[in-house]
Amino acid sequence: MLELFRDTYRYRELIWILAVKELKVRYKRSVLGFFWALLHPLLMMVVLTVVFSSILRFGIEKYPVFLVSGLFPWIFFSQSLLYASESIVTNGPLIKKVYVPKLVFPLAAILANLINFLLSLLPMALILLLLGFPFHTTWVFLPIPLLGLVLFAVGCGFIVSTINVFFHDMHHILQILLTAYFYFCPVIYDLSVVEARFHGLFRWNPLLYVLGGFRSAIYYGDPLPAPAVAVALGGGLLMVAVGYALFRRYQDTFPLYV
Amino acid sequence: MTAGSPDSVKIRFENVWQRFHVVRKRARTLHSALVHLSARRLMQFELEALKGVSFAVPAGETLGIIGRNGSGKSTILKIIARIFPPSAGRVEVNGHVSPLIELGAGFHPELTGRENVVLAGVLLGFTRRQMEGKLDAILAFAGMQEFADTPLRQYSTGMLARLGFAVATEIDPDILLVDEVLAVGDEGFQRKCLERMNSFRRQGKTMVFVSHEMGQVRAVCDRVLLLHDGEVLAEGKPDEVIARYHALLREMGPGAPVRK
Numbered sequence: 001m002l003e004l005f006r007d008t009y010r011y012r013e014l015i016w017i018l019a020v021k022e023l024k025v026r027y028k029r030s031v032l033g034f035f036w037a038l039l040h041p042l043l044m045m046v047v048l049t050v051v052f053s054s055i056l057r058f059g060i061e062k063y064p065v066f067l068v069s070g071l072f073p074w075i076f077f078s079q080s081l082l083y084a085s086e087s088i089v090t091n092g093p094l095i096k097k098v099y100v101p102k103l104v105f106p107l108a109a110i111l112a113n114l115i116n117f118l119l120s121l122l123p124m125a126l127i128l129l130l131l132g133f134p135f136h137t138t139w140v141f142l143p144i145p146l147l148g149l150v151l152f153a154v155g156c157g158f159i160v161s162t163i164n165v166f167f168h169d170m171h172h173i174l175q176i177l178l179t180a181y182f183y184f185c186p187v188i189y190d191l192s193v194v195e196a197r198f199h200g201l202f203r204w205n206p207l208l209y210v211l212g213g214f215r216s217a218i219y220y221g222d223p224l225p226a227p228a229v230a231v232a233l234g235g236g237l238l239m240v241a242v243g244y245a246l247f248r249r250y251q252d253t254f255p256l257y258v
Numbered sequence: 259m260t261a262g263s264p265d266s267v268k269i270r271f272e273n274v275w276q277r278f279h280v281v282r283k284r285a286r287t288l289h290s291a292l293v294h295l296s297a298r299r300l301m302q303f304e305l306e307a308l309k310g311v312s313f314a315v316p317a318g319e320t321l322g323i324i325g326r327n328g329s330g331k332s333t334i335l336k337i338i339a340r341i342f343p344p345s346a347g348r349v350e351v352n353g354h355v356s357p358l359i360e361l362g363a364g365f366h367p368e369l370t371g372r373e374n375v376v377l378a379g380v381l382l383g384f385t386r387r388q389m390e391g392k393l394d395a396i397l398a399f400a401g402m403q404e405f406a407d408t409p410l411r412q413y414s415t416g417m418l419a420r421l422g423f424a425v426a427t428e429i430d431p432d433i434l435l436v437d438e439v440l441a442v443g444d445e446g447f448q449r450k451c452l453e454r455m456n457s458f459r460r461q462g463k464t465m466v467f468v469s470h471e472m473g474q475v476r477a478v479c480d481r482v483l484l485l486h487d488g489e490v491l492a493e494g495k496p497d498e499v500i501a502r503y504h505a506l507l508r509e510m511g512p513g514a515p516v517r518k
Contacts, residue, residue, distance in 0.1 A: 014380045021377065025368045094366075098357040098381050099340035255342045256278060 004244050007101050014100070018108030022083070023115065041072050041120045045127070052188055060190065062219075065133045068124050069218035070187040070211050073145070076117035077153050077207070078178045083109035084157030085164045085171045092258030102251040103244075106157040114150060124218075136221030144224060145213030148232025152210065155239030158247035165250070165257050185211055206235045266352065268433055268464040269315040269338055274347030276308040276333050276488075307333040308344070309488040320455075320465040322479030322496065324472070324503050326510070329485040331468045335435050338466060353432030353464070357382060357425070367411035371402055371421060374410055378425050392428050399454075400424035401447075419443050427454050434458055434465045452477060472500050 008015070027033045045068050053063040060066045087105035088095070095102065128135060164170040185207050186194075194202060202208060209231040216222040280303055308330045315321045323331045337344050339355055357378065366374060375396050379389030397403045400420040405413065413421070420443060427434065436455070443451065455478050458465060469475050475482060475496060482499040484492040484506070492502045 013385060017377060017380050017386065021366060021369060021373070024373075025366070028368055094381070096336075096341060097339075098378075099355075100381055252343055255336075 001241055001244065003248075004103065004240070007103060008107060011101060011104050015104050015108045015111060018104060019111035019115065022108060022112035026112075037116045037119050038123050041068070041075050042123045044075065045071060048188055058189060058193065062131055062133055064127055065131060066190075066215070066219050067188060068127055069215045070185075072117065072120050072124055073149055073211055073214045074182065074185065074187045075120070076113055077149055078182070079116070080110045080113040080153040081156055081160055081174060081178065082171070083113060084153070085160035085174050087157075088161045088165050088254055089168070089258050095255050095258055102254055103158075103247065106161045106247075107154065109161075110150065110153050110157055113153075134221070136217065138217040138221050138223060141217045141224045142214065144229055145210050145217070145232050148210045148213065148236045149207075151233070151236025152207065152239050155236070155241070155243035158240075158243030162247050162250050165254055181207075187211060206231050206239075210236075266317050267314045267350070268317045268319075268352050269313075269466070270348075270350040271311050271313050271334070271337075272348040274308055274311045274337065274344045274349060275306065276330070276337065277345045278305045278307055279303075280305045307488050308337075310347070311485075311488070311490055313483055313490065313493065315464055315466065317464055318459075318462040319480050320459055320467060320478050322475040322482040322499075323466065323468045323485060324470070324475060324482060324499070325485035325491075326507070326514075330488040331485055332437060334485075335437055335466060335468060338433070339435060351433070354383075355433045356427070356429065356431035356435050357422075368409055370407045370409055371397070371413070372406045375421070375425055379429060382429055384429065396421075396424045396428045399428060399450075416443055416447070420447055423451055423454075427458070432463060434463060436465065437468045438470070448474075472503075475500065 023034075023037075027036055030036060032039065045064060048067055048071065049064050052058055052067070053060070084106040087109040088102060091105050094100070125135075127133075160170055160174055184202070184205060186202075191199065191202060191208070209225075209228040213224050213228040213232055216224060216228070311330070311334065313321075323334060325331050336342060337349055338351055339357070340351070343349075366377065369377065372393060375393055376386055376389045379392065380386060397406050400417075400423070402417065402421055402424075405417065410418070423436075423443075426436075434455070452474065455465065455467075459478070465478070467475065467478055479496050481494065482496045483490055484499050484503050486506060491506070492499045
């Protein structure tokens with residue numbers, strides 16, 4: 001773990017450059033370019049709002065705000081994992097030419113998506129303004145669930161990037177897993193609509209607390225409940241420890257397989 | 259042994275082995291993984307790329323490595339560059355090693371030449387600012403100023419090799435690894451590269467040079483290692499070892515398979 005933090009710090013400039021490269025490459029060939037970073041979450045919000053407040057009717061007040069407070073963090077998490085899973089393989093030509101600590105690649109993929117997420121706070125603020133929704137003072141708590149979500153993304157990112165080196169189907173399987181997980185996490189709905197007998201099962205999901213942290217800060221204006229803080233930080237660190245242990249064990253063999 | 263003292267050893271290999279699991283037909287997908295699960299042993303064999311290789315390169319020496327395709331030359335360079343650790347044996351490398359420049363040194367096809375140079379430098383442990391300071395010199399040596407803002411995917415093979423060689427030498431490494439890069443440049447650029455390699459020698463830098471071009475090996479190397487099937491077959495003065503290599507080629511006959 002210490003080694004992880006030391007190398008992350010030592011190679012911070014490289015991680016930054018790789019993340020910027022990732023974003024540049026992602027948008028370079030599209031006409032709207034960087035605007036996609038803002039447009040993608042907005043458009044997804046429009047689609048889901050039409051479906052769940054006009055057609056299916058959850059009856060949640062100011063549904064767009066309820067939605068984006070969970071959806072934008074979710075997009076950050078799922079995109080982070082998808083990019084991280086490919087990160088070692090797509091940087092294969094580089095890994096085969098020069099010694100680099102391999103952890104910079106998944107970390108850069110996640111940092112790129114973190115930059116995207118922070119930018120998506122702009123359209124989020126716009127939505128709040130347009131709907132006349134108040135900016136609660138509890139926004140100041142947001143760094144805690146965000147740190148938690150980053151830790152979970154890093155931990156899971158290490159795992160999926162390692163597996164993807166040896167088993168390229170991981171990336172595709174991950175897409176399905178994330179779709180399934182998306183419905184398991186209360187992003188588009190509130191836990192109260194789930195039958196009570198399933199609540200026990202839902203409480204095992206660590207992201208319930210992390211995403212819930214975003215929602216209580218932005219939508220409800222409540223201070224963070226203690227379990228949300230504990231799971232976000234404690235669970236996140238545990239996830240990083242587990243993910244990095246796996247990654248570290250196999251990283252030396254990456255150049256032989258990519 | 260310190261890296262700085264003039265008579266120190268820069269690179270030392272002691273009984274180094276490198277084994278690769280080579281898969282005749284790799285199960286990269288679920289379907290083929292399931293199909294081949296039972297036949298896994300048959301599909302995979304162990305290739306011994308290096309079988310107990312030992313040598314040392316003192317500071318200031320230029321070592322040539324020659325041998326047929328698949329004899330283990332590039333594997334040695336990759337181990338020196340720390341790209342992967344050896345399966346067994348001891349490796350000691352003292353000093354800052356250049357990146358491996360081979361065909362297509364381009365690090366990222368979508369980024370421009372300029373962006374790639376900075377990326378390459380940061381990968382090698384320089385800061386962005388340091389690399390921005392070296393940019394002009396690198397582009398000038400490669401003769402690529404005009405293409406600095408062109409994405410790398412539009413470069414020709416020769417242009418990539420030029421940029422790769424320029425980056426590797428301009429960052430001023432203690433140990434320069436050169437793998438076949440000269441084969442793709444035009445004659446003018448080859449001459450430029452040989453000149454630069456000679457100036458590296460005069461500065462007392464250490465080099466490892468892999469080539470199939472015996473004229474170039476004679477021109478730059480102090481000592482030559484002949485590899486055959488992952489073993490050191492001969493070691494010594496360029497002329498003697500090159501003669502031994504030519505004898506080996508005659509013995510094997512033209513078009514001999516890469517490995518027995």
